[in-house]
Amino acid sequence: MLKIPAPAHSLRFDENNQEFSIIGALRPQHDDDMRNCIEMLRDAVSRVRGTLYINVKRLVRLNNIAFRALASSVVAAATERSDLKLVIVTSSVVGWATKKFRPLMQVNPRIVVEEYDADFYPGQAFVEDSDIIGLLRTQTNMTWRHEQGILPRHGLKPGMAVADICCGIGDFAVLLHKAFAPGRMVALDHSRPSLDYARGVAEEFGISGIEYVYGDASEMLLEDNQFDFVTCRHALQVFDRPELILKELFRICKPGGRVYVTNEKNSHCLGEPRGESIQWTYNEVAKILSYFNHDIEIGPKSRRLMMDAGFSNVRMESFMVTNMDGDPQDFADIITAWRDLFAGKMSQMRGDDEAFTARFRQGFDDHIFAALHPKGYAGWPIWVASGTKPL
Amino acid sequence: MDSSGGKLETSSFSLLFELDMPIEGFSSNWAHCDKISTYAARMIGHNRRDSLLYSNLFSSAFNELLETVFRSHHGGGNFVCRVLRDGDTDRIELTIPCDEGLGRFYTTSVASLSDVDREEKYRAALLSDAPLTPGIGLMELAVDYAAEFKISDFDGRAIRLTTDLILEESDVRC
Ligand SMILES: C[S@@+](CC[C@H](N)C(=O)[O-])C[C@H]1O[C@@H](n2cnc3c(N)ncnc32)[C@H](O)[C@@H]1O
Numbered sequence: 001m002l003k004i005p006a007p008a009h010s011l012r013f014d015e016n017n018q019e020f021s022i023i024g025a026l027r028p029q030h031d032d033d034m035r036n037c038i039e040m041l042r043d044a045v046s047r048v049r050g051t052l053y054i055n056v057k058r059l060v061r062l063n064n065i066a067f068r069a070l071a072s073s074v075v076a077a078a079t080e081r082s083d084l085k086l087v088i089v090t091s092s093v094v095g096w097a098t099k100k101f102r103p104l105m106q107v108n109p110r111i112v113v114e115e116y117d118a119d120f121y122p123g124q125a126f127v128e129d130s131d132i133i134g135l136l137r138t139q140t141n142m143t144w145r146h147e148q149g150i151l152p153r154h155g156l157k158p159g160m161a162v163a164d165i166c167c168g169i170g171d172f173a174v175l176l177h178k179a180f181a182p183g184r185m186v187a188l189d190h191s192r193p194s195l196d197y198a199r200g201v202a203e204e205f206g207i208s209g210i211e212y213v214y215g216d217a218s219e220m221l222l223e224d225n226q227f228d229f230v231t232c233r234h235a236l237q238v239f240d241r242p243e244l245i246l247k248e249l250f251r252i253c254k255p256g257g258r259v260y261v262t263n264e265k266n267s268h269c270l271g272e273p274r275g276e277s278i279q280w281t282y283n284e285v286a287k288i289l290s291y292f293n294h295d296i297e298i299g300p301k302s303r304r305l306m307m308d309a310g311f312s313n314v315r316m317e318s319f320m321v322t323n324m325d326g327d328p329q330d331f332a333d334i335i336t337a338w339r340d341l342f343a344g345k346m347s348q349m350r351g352d353d354e355a356f357t358a359r360f361r362q363g364f365d366d367h368i369f370a371a372l373h374p375k376g377y378a379g380w381p382i383w384v385a386s387g388t389k390p391l
Numbered sequence: 392m393d394s395s396g397g398k399l400e401t402s403s404f405s406l407l408f409e410l411d412m413p414i415e416g417f418s419s420n421w422a423h424c425d426k427i428s429t430y431a432a433r434m435i436g437h438n439r440r441d442s443l444l445y446s447n448l449f450s451s452a453f454n455e456l457l458e459t460v461f462r463s464h465h466g467g468g469n470f471v472c473r474v475l476r477d478g479d480t481d482r483i484e485l486t487i488p489c490d491e492g493l494g495r496f497y498t499t500s501v502a503s504l505s506d507v508d509r510e511e512k513y514r515a516a517l518l519s520d521a522p523l524t525p526g527i528g529l530m531e532l533a534v535d536y537a538a539e540f541k542i543s544d545f546d547g548r549a550i551r552l553t554t555d556l557i558l559e560e561s562d563v564r565c
Binding site: 025027029060061062063064065067068071072075093094095096099100103107195199211212213214215221222 | 440
């Protein structure tokens with residue numbers, strides 16, 4: 001009748017991590033249809049000590065027959081094994097899962113339901129800060145001047161199915177949509193405030209063809225092999241496990257399609273006059289970000305990362321946003337926002353002393369000085385890398 | 392749950408999806424529930440605020456209704472399934488072949504969904520060892536998806552069950 005594959009699921013037990021994973025769709029007709037799953041779960045219970053993780057992050061569909069069978073064997077395991085803690089790991093992206101599993105916590109205190117992405121990667125609070133929104137907008141305006149010409153060299157053509165993963169506030173997706181008229185455009189991020197803002201931007205510009213999707217880039221629910229061109233900009237560097245995101249970018253890209261990433265190496269920001277102070281400060285930016293688990297130095301490492309992720313025909317180039325691209329004040333505004341974030345909130349959170357913070361700030365002020373100086377030069381280098389998913 | 396002042400009374404809905412098939416055909420294969428719910432969810436999800444999240448939620452809710460019908464219908468005739476939309480509200484309209492006894496099952500199930508202890512009843516039913524009650528899907532929709540139901544047109548051979556869902560606001564994500 002309808003061309004959709006029958007409900008399929010896969011079960012996996014990883015003894016090393018004491019993790020039992022259920023992936024896909026579980027909508028059986030009879031209790032009996034759950035036998036295999038339940039037997040495997042029991043077997044997993046018998047092999048672990050301490051804690052068993054039951055991973056349902058990618059269990060997208062589950063009916064009540066299946067839920068009940070799962071629930072009752074989890075409860076039974078908790079009753080029989082008083083030495084065991086059972087942690088059910090859900091994802092907020094699936095929508096119904098946490099609500100469905102959470103009541104099990106009331107049945108037995110050794111059953112714990114955790115939404116793995118509720119308190120997400122270490123830097124999420126920073127990227128959701130409202131000051132960052134203005135910063136990201138000015139940044140994208142300035143990078144777009146360059147990337148508009150760069151993107152076609154990396155394979156972007158009109159009419160393609162495009163995904164912008166970690167889209168932030170979505171203005172890149174809007175610019176791309178206007179300039180390259182994609183056949184389909186999906187923009188995904190794991191920040192609800194950013195996505196709300198993104199929808200507003202699209203509406204304001206009268207653009208209706210962009211699908212905004214809430215999701216974790218390192219564990220997406222988008223299907224395999226869907227997009228001709230997948231972009232991921234300034235994001236591998238804020239997530240603590242960039243290789244997981246690359247693996248997912250690879251997966252959703254069509255064979256023969258290309259993945260395009262941009263990254264920075266902040267310690268290479270530069271300016272004259274006052275070059276030395278500027279350089280000192282940006283070296284410290286790299287250090288403070290690594291303290292918060294961000295690798296802001298990824299830029300030149302992109303080639304290796306892309307090749308390790310399985311891409312072929314990797315192309316790379318770099319460009320420099322400078323105070324001479326249009327209005328120097330725009331660049332000065334970006335630096336001001338960086339100063340307030342890095343030498344402000346982050347420095348405070350790390351517990352830096354006053355003398356350090358003053359010197360840290362000074363480098364940004366010098367960079368602003370260089371940007372606005374009539375004979376000055378200030379720059380922010382960015383690396384672009386793209387690769388083909390082999391056929 | 393028949394909220395007289397609510398959406399259920401208005402008719403500014405537009406039709407998004409319709410399926411009309413002999414009930415014997417529908418109930419010949421359990422996989423139809425999953426296929427139809429997933430297909431419809433994908434088809435109507437693309438222009439929602441968040442297409443993927445919406446499709447997951449809609450498919451889950453719709454599937455519970457289809458499984459309920461799969462288990463609880465009677466006699467021959469056509470099973471008609473329509474999905475309509477008015478703004479944030481999605482409406483699923485099912486015409487289910489049934490006799491008087493089953494008509495009563497649907498009517499009483501829906502009526503009991505306005506009980507104050509419906510959530511407790513639902514959670515207890517889910518965790519009990521007794522056979523799963525046939526009304527479980529309706530309970531789930533009322534409790535977890537804040538669905539509104541209405542039953543009409545019982546003519547001795549079929550009833551119409553109307554379900555209204557506001558998925559992006561029902562805070563299913565808790
Ligand atoms: C520095 S911003 C860049 C945003 C946008 N690409 C731009 O260039 O303006 C990084 C973005 O990555 C998102 N992000 C980081 N890790 C993510 C993950 N695992 N899944 C989804 N989004 C993620 C953050 O929410 C944030 O919006």
